Structure formats: structure tokens, C-alpha cells
Amino acid sequence: xxxxxxxxxxxxxxxxxxxxxxxxxxxxxxxxxxxxxxxxxxxxxxxxxxxxxxxxxxxxxxxxxxxxxxxxxxxxxxxxxxxxxxxxxxxxxxxxxxxxxxxxxxxxxxxxxxxxxxxxxxxxxxxxxxxxxxxx
Numbered sequence: 001x002x003x004x005x006x007x008x009x010x011x012x013x014x015x016x017x018x019x020x021x022x023x024x025x026x027x028x029x030x031x032x033x034x035x036x037x038x039x040x041x042x043x044x045x046x047x048x049x050x051x052x053x054x055x056x057x058x059x060x061x062x063x064x065x066x067x068x069x070x071x072x073x074x075x076x077x078x079x080x081x082x083x084x085x086x087x088x089x090x091x092x093x094x095x096x097x098x099x100x101x102x103x104x105x106x107x108x109x110x111x112x113x114x115x116x117x118x119x120x121x122x123x124x125x126x127x128x129x130x131x132x133x134x135x136x
Contacts, residue, residue: 005054008103010096012077012084017060019084021096025050025107028098029135030128032118039074039083040097043122046109047095052087055094111135 005022012018025048036045057064065078071091075084086095098105112124116132124130 006106008101008105009058010084010100010102012060012080012082012100014077014080014082016063016079017077017082017084018058019096020056020058021050021094021101022054023103023106024054025096025105026093027135028105028107028109030109030112031114032112032122033114034117036114037119039076040099043119044112045083046098047086048098048105048107048109049088049093049095052092052094055085055096 005024007020008023010019010021028046028048030044030046032044037043039045060077063078065076067074067076068087072087074086076082077084082100083097084100085097087093088095109128111128112130113134114132115124115130118124
């Protein structure tokens with residue numbers, strides 16, 4: 001008998017939007033692209049990717065501010081502005097902004113991506129592999 005996956009909880013800064021996600025992330029990375037930097041206000045966005053059906057909003061779906069289309073968008077809290085997740089890969093996956101997780105996921109970022117456009121003022125100081133674009 002297969003053991004059910006542990007569920008992780010996440011939320012925005014003000015708590016108006018909350019979600020639940022299975023602790024079954026497929027990949028995780030630190031993205032340094034200019035869009036991730038702008039939407040987070042940080043040097044990079046640590047994210048974890050999972051199949052869309054394993055992610056569920058539990059509170060505040062009517063409070064979301066969506067930038068993009070159904071098959072690819074960023075979802076922010078419409079009240080506090082926190083970036084919660086991005087729908088990617090033609091709508092099949094969700095990239096959870098790891099900073100919004102309340103619970104500790106079992107996965108850790110394994111690479112830095114889009115370092116070709118990283119902020120010049122930021123220096124990567126860990127030993128994770130670095131890619132100019134997507135992981136190859």
C-alpha cells in the first residue's frame with residue numbers, strides 16, 4: 001500500500017490567500033531572470049515545480065491578482081502583492097515560490113538558472129551548478 005504524500009501549507013504575507021501542495025516536487029531551482037527579480041523584488045526566486053493537479057488553493061482564490069493567461073501566469077495576492085506561484089509549461093506545472101511555504105519541503109534548489117541575466121550587484125556564493133538559461 002502506497003503511503004499518502006505529506007501536504008505542505010503556504011500563504012501570502014497577509015494571509016488572505018492560502019494553498020496546499022503535495023510534498024512531491026519534481027525539481028527546484030533559483031531563478032535569476034529579470035522577470036523573477038522584478039516580481040519578487042529580490043536577487044532571485046527560489047521555486048519548486050510540481051504538476052498542477054497537486055497544488056490547490058484553500059483560501060482566497062477570489063483575492064488573486066493574475067498576470068498572464070490560463071496556460072502561463074504569475075499569481076499574486078491582490079491585497080498584499082505577494083507572489084505565490086507561477087503556472088508554467090503550458091499550464092501543466094506550478095512553480096511555487098518557496099518563500100511562501102509555511103512548512104519545510106523535502107526538496108532543495110539544485111541549480112541557479114538564468115545567471116546570464118542575474119543582477120550584477122549579486123554574487124552567487126554556493127556550489128550549485130549555474131546555467132545561463134534553463135537547465136540543459
